[in-house]
Amino acid sequence: DGGITQSPKYLFRKEGQNVTLSCEQNLNHDAMYWYRQDPGQGLRLIYYSQIVNDFQKGDIAEGYSVSREKKESFPLTVTSAQKNPTAFYLCASTPGTGISGYTFGSGTRLTVV
Amino acid sequence: QKEVEQDPGPLSVPEGAIVSLNCTYSNSAFQYFMWYRQYSRKGPELLMYTYSSGNKEDGRFTAQVDKSSKYISLFIRDSQPSDSATYLCAMSGRRGSYIPTFGRGTSLIVHP
Numbered sequence: 502d503g504g505i506t507q508s509p510k511y512l513f514r515k516e517g518q519n520v521t522l523s524c525e526q527n528l529n530h531d532a533m534y535w536y537r538q539d540p541g542q543g544l545r546l547i548y549y550s551q552i553v554n555d556f557q558k559g560d561i562a563e564g565y566s567v568s569r570e571k572k573e574s575f576p577l578t579v580t581s582a583q584k585n586p587t588a589f590y591l592c593a594s595t596p597g598t599g600i601s602g603y604t605f606g607s608g609t610r611l612t613v614v
Numbered sequence: 615q616k617e618v619e620q621d622p623g624p625l626s627v628p629e630g631a632i633v634s635l636n637c638t639y640s641n642s643a644f645q646y647f648m649w650y651r652q653y654s655r656k657g658p659e660l661l662m663y664t665y666s667s668g669n670k671e672d673g674r675f676t677a678q679v680d681k682s683s684k685y686i687s688l689f690i691r692d693s694q695p696s697d698s699a700t701y702l703c704a705m706s707g708r709r710g711s712y713i714p715t716f717g718r719g720t721s722l723i724v725h726p
Binding site: 505507534541542543544546549559589591593598600601602603604605606607608610 | 618620622646648650655656657658659660663702704706712713714716717718719
């Protein structure tokens with residue numbers, strides 16, 4: 502079945518450490534996105550990529566980094582510069598502009614301990 | 615004021631009730647309107663997608679857009695306990711961008 506796979510489902514990180522969240526899709530979608538979801542705040546866009554080897558900052562990119570070396574993969578690194586990293590992270594993809602909606606992964610819950 | 619306003623709830627209804635979920639927005643440039651359903655600890659899934667004003671029906675779900683009032687609604691008929699989830703509205707099209715702006719989500723509880 503086609504879809505988006507995010508791993509791991511739960512992740513614990515010590516303060517001061519970088520951590521990378523995986524996102525893989527087999528939908529042959531061109532565009533991929535990373536969102537952060539906090540209780541009561543909805544989804545906020547971190548980074549997005551519309552083609553391989555190119556990506557743009559979203560609304561809350563500070564403290565995060567991404568790469569897009571392959572069409573199928575869009576990993577997100579949460580760096581130690583991110584002041585409040587505990588959140589639910591969602592990866593999504595669209596075949597083109599995203600005009601007709603996203604396909605989301607199941608998310609990664611990151612907790613800083 | 616946020617661009618997209620959505621009451622977080624929770625909204626609690628008995629099984630079989632008609633549910634009305636709503637969002638208001640401030641930017642008249644939005645043209646594309648979506649509703650997503652999100653179960654606990656899962657990613658959102660697209661329920662309905664509409665362009666501009668009007669109604670769209672899909673089974674028990676009806677999406678309604680009133681651009682003159684900057685108001686969108688999702689109606690669920692004959693609600694079931696399995697409809698218990700968070701419902702997120704999203705809209706796009708401003709500044710020529712299709713990246714959506716999401717509402718905060720409304721938590722719906724349908725009790726047997």
